Amino acid sequence: MVEKIIVLDFGGQYKQLIARRVRENHVYCEILPYSTPLEKLLAENPKGIILTGGPNSVFGDEALSYDPRLFETGIPVLGICYGAQLMAYELGGKVLHADVSEYGHTEVKVAKSGRILRDWKRTSTVWMSHTDRISEVPEGFEVLASTENCPVAAMENAGRNLYAVQFHPEVVHTEEGSKLFHAFVYDICRCAGTWKMDSFVDTTVKELREKIGDGRVLCALSGGVDSSVCAVLLSKAVGKQLTCVFVDHGLLRKDEGDEVEKVFGPEGPYELNFVRVNAQEYFYEKLKGVTDPEQKRKIIGAEFINVFEKEARKIGKVDFLAQGTIYPDVVESGIGKGAVIKSHHNVGGLPDHVDFKEIVEPLRTLFKDEVRQVGLELGIPRNLVYRQPFPGPGLGIRIVGEVTAEKVRIVQEADAIYREELEKANIDMGRGQFFAALSNMRSVGVMGDGRTYEYAVVLRGVITSDFMTAEAAQIPWETLQICMNRIINEVKGVNRVLYDLTSKPPGTIELE
Numbered sequence: 001m002v003e004k005i006i007v008l009d010f011g012g013q014y015k016q017l018i019a020r021r022v023r024e025n026h027v028y029c030e031i032l033p034y035s036t037p038l039e040k041l042l043a044e045n046p047k048g049i050i051l052t053g054g055p056n057s058v059f060g061d062e063a064l065s066y067d068p069r070l071f072e073t074g075i076p077v078l079g080i081c082y083g084a085q086l087m088a089y090e091l092g093g094k095v096l097h098a099d100v101s102e103y104g105h106t107e108v109k110v111a112k113s114g115r116i117l118r119d120w121k122r123t124s125t126v127w128m129s130h131t132d133r134i135s136e137v138p139e140g141f142e143v144l145a146s147t148e149n150c151p152v153a154a155m156e157n158a159g160r161n162l163y164a165v166q167f168h169p170e171v172v173h174t175e176e177g178s179k180l181f182h183a184f185v186y187d188i189c190r191c192a193g194t195w196k197m198d199s200f201v202d203t204t205v206k207e208l209r210e211k212i213g214d215g216r217v218l219c220a221l222s223g224g225v226d227s228s229v230c231a232v233l234l235s236k237a238v239g240k241q242l243t244c245v246f247v248d249h250g251l252l253r254k255d256e257g258d259e260v261e262k263v264f265g266p267e268g269p270y271e272l273n274f275v276r277v278n279a280q281e282y283f284y285e286k287l288k289g290v291t292d293p294e295q296k297r298k299i300i301g302a303e304f305i306n307v308f309e310k311e312a313r314k315i316g317k318v319d320f321l322a323q324g325t326i327y328p329d330v331v332e333s334g335i336g337k338g339a340v341i342k343s344h345h346n347v348g349g350l351p352d353h354v355d356f357k358e359i360v361e362p363l364r365t366l367f368k369d370e371v372r373q374v375g376l377e378l379g380i381p382r383n384l385v386y387r388q389p390f391p392g393p394g395l396g397i398r399i400v401g402e403v404t405a406e407k408v409r410i411v412q413e414a415d416a417i418y419r420e421e422l423e424k425a426n427i428d429m430g431r432g433q434f435f436a437a438l439s440n441m442r443s444v445g446v447m448g449d450g451r452t453y454e455y456a457v458v459l460r461g462v463i464t465s466d467f468m469t470a471e472a473a474q475i476p477w478e479t480l481q482i483c484m485n486r487i488i489n490e491v492k493g494v495n496r497v498l499y500d501l502t503s504k505p506p507g508t509i510e511l512e
């Protein structure tokens with residue numbers, strides 16, 4: 001049985017980070033909603049339980065509570081922020097609504113390390129984000145640390161295996177945060193730490209074999225890291241029982257279609273059936289005259305399904321549809337949903353349209369960087385594993401206005417030059433997203449002795465950790481100048497290059 005720590009989600013924005021920190025300690029960690037009944041939680045046989053932060057107050061109408069018997073189970077429980085207040089409140093301590101919120105970097109003083117703050121420095125920086133705070137600890141608890149505005153920054157009752165911190169140890173700004181997770185996972189929960197990526201590959205391949213038997217599997221391959229890793233895992237498990245369909249919609253990056261074919265096609269190292277559908281002209285035809293971003297997205301999404309479905313019909317009935325769904329796609333807090341800014345479509349989201357019995361999602365427990373590790377473990381080429389994130393509608397949403405074959409060529413070439421120069425300049429593209437787009441603007445220039453009237457290419461580079469917010473990357477001026485020179489000289493149809501400084505919000509990462 002895999003050792004497991006469970007994160008109970010009370011709507012905190014850092015819940016995925018908490019799970020990441022646990023997994024970095026080689027223990028499998030899963031996030032469940034706070035509404036999970038205690039019996040169900042215990043049936044998972046967790047070695048420890050972590051209660052997340054959340055936007056609510058432990059008192060008042062909006063309070064999210066939990067079955068207090070949780071604290072009697074003897075299983076180690078760590079409460080973070082809201083989770084800490086909940087623990088205090090449920091066990092008879094006092095929680096106050098403070099006049100001043102404490103937010104950001106804060107100095108914490110450790111009076112006593114206890115078990116949870118083992119090896120912490122006497123003073124260090126922690127990340128705070130709260131208004132309510134614990135004013136009185138429940139009976140049997142000891143106060144371990146405090147800050148200027150927060151008398152109970154950490155408390156524990158080691159006898160009952162209950163621990164709580166008001167700050168966020170999962171955030172990098174909490175200097176000693178990783179020590180806390182190490183102490184919780186190893187000293188307190190007594191985990192052995194056997195969750196590693198090579199064991200993931202072995203176990204998953206075995207499980208896939210058992211599940212699929214001699215059935216047939218269909219996989220929509222986009223060339224992105226998730227679907228590629230998913231395909232290779234399946235090929236390892238069931239070989240030629242797998243068919244991968246790769247739809248080239250003509251909106252891919254330069255040479256991407258051929259690169260995907262080189263890896264997954266008959267010349268590549270993997271055993272599988274590979275079908276490449278060259279639907280470039282079909283998509284350009286469907287997009288002719290369409291300028292509205294949402295309409296473009298909808299057409300690309302719907303036509304993608306049409307093309308895929310047609311291919312799937314040729315293959316006939318399959319038993320399983322494989323999808324590269326990853327953990328962040330699965331976890332939903334269900335607490336507050338934002339406005340739809342753009343209708344995302346993910347290549348692979350096709351279950352209603354293909355005749356199959358069941359879906360297999362071998363990556364649904366993994367975070368992105370874990371998927372990458374699995375990819376490397378499986379021997380997938382590095383350039384594919386570390387490929388920049390790329391939206392399903394592809395260059396269709398990086399070309400402002402009407403999409404034409406000519407504009408696709410321009411943006412593909414400019415983008416290839418841009419990324420090549422960023423690599424030469426050692427810019428770490430893994431910290432965000434870097435690409436070229438084509439504005440719909442044409443302007444006057446002079447080249448040689450002649451007047452030009454051509455398009456403007458937009459270079460975009462953003463630094464982001466979650467793609468929800470982002471800031472423009474500070475690319476050295478010289479690098480941008482080299483890009484500008486090369487793009488204008490080498491890409492026909494361009495006479496101007498602009499760098500997009502807009503952060504998100506107010507901008508979005510893609511132009512459409």
Ligand code: XMP
Pocket residue numbers: 342343344345346347389390391392393433467504507508509510511512
């Ligand atoms: P925005 O432009 O909304 O992008 O700031 C945030 C992230 O999402 C990607 N993106 C998409 N991914 N299908 C996808 O699979 C889509 O329709 C789509 N639209 C945007 C974008 O590249 C960025 O990483």
